Amino acid sequence: xxxxxxxxxxxxxxxxxxxxxxxxxxxxxxxxxxxxxxxxxxxxxxxxxxxxxxxxxxxxxxxxxxxxxxxxxx
Amino acid sequence: xxxxxxxxxxxxxxxxxxxxxxxxxxxxxxxxxxxxxxxxxxxxxxxxxxxxxxxxxxxxxxxxxxxxxxxxxxxxxxxxxxxxxxxxxxxxxxxxxxxxxxxxxxxxxxxxxxxxxxxxxxxxxxxxxxxxxxxxxxxxxxxxxxxxxxxxxxxxxxxxxxxxxxxxxxxxxxxxxxxxxxxxxxxxxxxxxxxxxxxxxxxxxxxxxxxxxxxxxxxxxxxxxxxx
Numbered sequence: 001x002x003x004x005x006x007x008x009x010x011x012x013x014x015x016x017x018x019x020x021x022x023x024x025x026x027x028x029x030x031x032x033x034x035x036x037x038x039x040x041x042x043x044x045x046x047x048x049x050x051x052x053x054x055x056x057x058x059x060x061x062x063x064x065x066x067x068x069x070x071x072x073x074x
Numbered sequence: 075x076x077x078x079x080x081x082x083x084x085x086x087x088x089x090x091x092x093x094x095x096x097x098x099x100x101x102x103x104x105x106x107x108x109x110x111x112x113x114x115x116x117x118x119x120x121x122x123x124x125x126x127x128x129x130x131x132x133x134x135x136x137x138x139x140x141x142x143x144x145x146x147x148x149x150x151x152x153x154x155x156x157x158x159x160x161x162x163x164x165x166x167x168x169x170x171x172x173x174x175x176x177x178x179x180x181x182x183x184x185x186x187x188x189x190x191x192x193x194x195x196x197x198x199x200x201x202x203x204x205x206x207x208x209x210x211x212x213x214x215x216x217x218x219x220x221x222x223x224x225x226x227x228x229x230x231x232x233x234x235x236x237x238x239x240x241x242x243x244x245x246x247x248x249x250x251x252x253x254x255x256x257x258x259x260x261x262x263x264x265x266x267x268x269x270x271x272x273x274x275x276x277x278x279x280x281x282x283x284x285x286x287x288x289x290x291x292x293x294x295x296x297x298x299x300x301x302x
Contacts, residue, residue, distance in 0.1 A: 008245070009240035010170075011177070042082060044252040052252045054082060068231075071253050074229060074265075
């Protein structure tokens, strides 16, 4: 089961869950993903130990997609 | 580097040169020179005053105090990047969200980093530039191998976003960690350098718990430099 989560005040919220074989669930996940991008979130996917990748389209095969806020110098 | 691999936040600091190892070393030397430019005139003036007129001892002591306190203030500024965010102190933080955020952070890092975070509140992340210690509102890069230098960066979740205010500590660190992992050089470019200097100067200003994290980061940097 693949999962789209957003880091927020609750720790994190699950926005969508899907399997690549379920087109309806994938479509819902894509909609949720785009909605978060529109709100200014950035999507990250872990690509192995110590590596992550910024993605602009929902990677349907990814086990976990994390939405984060932008960072800035303090 | 492909555009997709570049940290998107670097667009907001487009005038900055992308940080690399050579630039890091250059900035480190510049910090040392700046410190010397602060210390030498005050210490020199104090010595000269004492040599010319021993009765000027009180003024000389003030000069010596300036020569001592300015580098200390800079080191304190560096150590501050590893302090926990004030409004998310243990008393204020809600246990549920806090635990969930730490759980997610734990899923992102290995066993050793998870254990270190539990003890110190900091996450150790080996990178190509050196070993990083990531906290809630900043990160320290240990770079240099046998003669390491600590680069203290002030960087956090963009406070202009309303949702940033309520994030639990684990999420704050996870934000920085994911950005660091996706583009280490971009991360160092976006962050503001608060201090660069010898790790011992930083260590003196850190709490007992976080000193263990600094020690682990120094060992990690030393190991990765030995492999190169």
